[in-house]
Amino acid sequence: MTAVLQTAPVEAVAGYRLSLRRFTRNKLAVAGLSVVVLFLLFCFVGPLLYSTDQTHTDLTQVNLGPGAAHWLGTDAVGHDELGRLMYGGRVSLLVGLAAGLLATVIGTLWGAAAGYAGGWVDAVMMRVVDAGIAIPALFILLVVSAITTPDTLGLIVVLGLVSWLVPSRLVRAETLTLKSRDYVLTLRATGGTHGRAITRHILPNSVSTIVVAATFQIADAILLVAYVSYLGLGVQPPKTDWGGMLSAGLTAAYSGRWWLIVPPGLAIILVVCAFNAIGDGLRDAFDVRGRG
């Protein structure tokens, strides 16, 4: 018995090394990872090199086209668009990452609890998930926007609360197969608690599923953040995010100033694509089931 317990972690480490090698061989996934790193540098280090004033309006510099002084032009109140892309990206990336991770944590706990409990508890918990999936997230977000305008933290919580359903299903499925494994049964037979079974065996063995789910969840959350401003829930000026820049540039775009919407639009597409590519790469590397 002890021999089994000792070899398990060694195998796990070798497995992860193999997965890492498989991941680094996947060109699309590595490209995705590079794009994410580049955008993080652009948003968090960029403003040190390209300094702009994003809090005060400058009415002498409004609606300028791209040029030497303002590489991507300025908006209707004189903010430099390139600088705004950096500051807006901070909000988009941070809120997206935080909301995606929060959703994964909620989904993991819910799915593990449901799958481990089994029986009618599982049935009720999963019907709640079905009900959540039946209500499109955009509708819920629009109802919330009719009620209140949350701050950034509130926004993360709201986004996390509408998007934990898919990871909960994946983790539940994983838990169902894990809970009847010999090592879990052994732990239970020798007096280990349910909590110990979940935290020591079920969750560590579901790590690859959870990591893959989290990556896709972050991609979806960044996309959802882009919708949030459009729905009237976004961060308030002078703060902004890429979705807010898109919404603010809508009318300008109709009158021909396309440079106000194309950069934030492309930024969203690139980053979401990148996280999806990483997710695909991780899924293939870990060889787990996940989203098609």
Next chain:
Amino acid sequence: METLVYLARRLAQALVVILIVTVVVFCLLHALPGGPARGILGPQATAQQIAAFNHEQGLDRPLPVQYVYYLGTLLHGDLGTSYTLNEAVSRLIEQRLPKTLVLTVLSALVGLLLAIPLGMWQAVRRNKPADYVITTLSFVAYSTPVYFLGLVLVLVFTQTLRWFPSQAPQGDTVAQVFADPAALVLPVVTGAASMVAVFSRYMRAATLENLSEDYVRTARAGGARQGAILFRHVFRNSLTPVIAMLGYYVPVLFGGALVVEQLFNYPGMGLLFWSAAQSSDYPVLLGCVLVISVATVVGTLLADVVQRIVDPRVKAGRT
């Protein structure tokens, strides 16, 4: 017999899900700061006015009593009365839902008609340039916010090329909507884009899975041509799971319609919902949420049942 038991169990599950949705909707209605009264009477309303409104609407009774009452009215098909339009919510949805269905069904059809051949072609040309190009494009289409895509399409096809109008058909009836097909092009294409992305990937995966099955090898060994194998066997076997995915895709379609209708000013249920959100018209908001959720639950139920009946390999595994 086994199928009957399965049907009964799935139906019971669907009813439970719908019941949970009504609880969520009811809780949302009561989560409003100051209750619905504050939303209707506005921030200027006095405490007396709010109390009078709450009493008149039955909002001062205990929540469980109100919930049971709410369920009772729902069973009578009564979704309440709009605060701003002064009309029954069920009547409003009745007028608007067919137009939204036209939009979503057209988008779904266009999406599937493009996605299925694309996915099969990708599977056949696996890991060749065509496969990579389509995979990349579907990644991009999936990652594009619907409103950004619609906006770019309007800038290109309305403002620059002047091919299609930027406003969707405005008619009150479904017939009037079809009377102006050019105006439908941009909304339908916008709605179909992410569908093509998602379903071409499903179709690619399903085709690849079937191509590696024993029956394909047997057919090949028996001398069947690639085209015959693809269309006579693989196509039909791959299509079933993909079509079944449609049922699970209903909420995404409605979410897309919400944005498309607002963007192209198409007077369907999405636009009704949107304007209700602007004016805090909670009965309309929650009525729409309820109708859409029921549609999704029914869609999922149909998908499960159809898949089980059409494909005998599928047992009650997916619950």
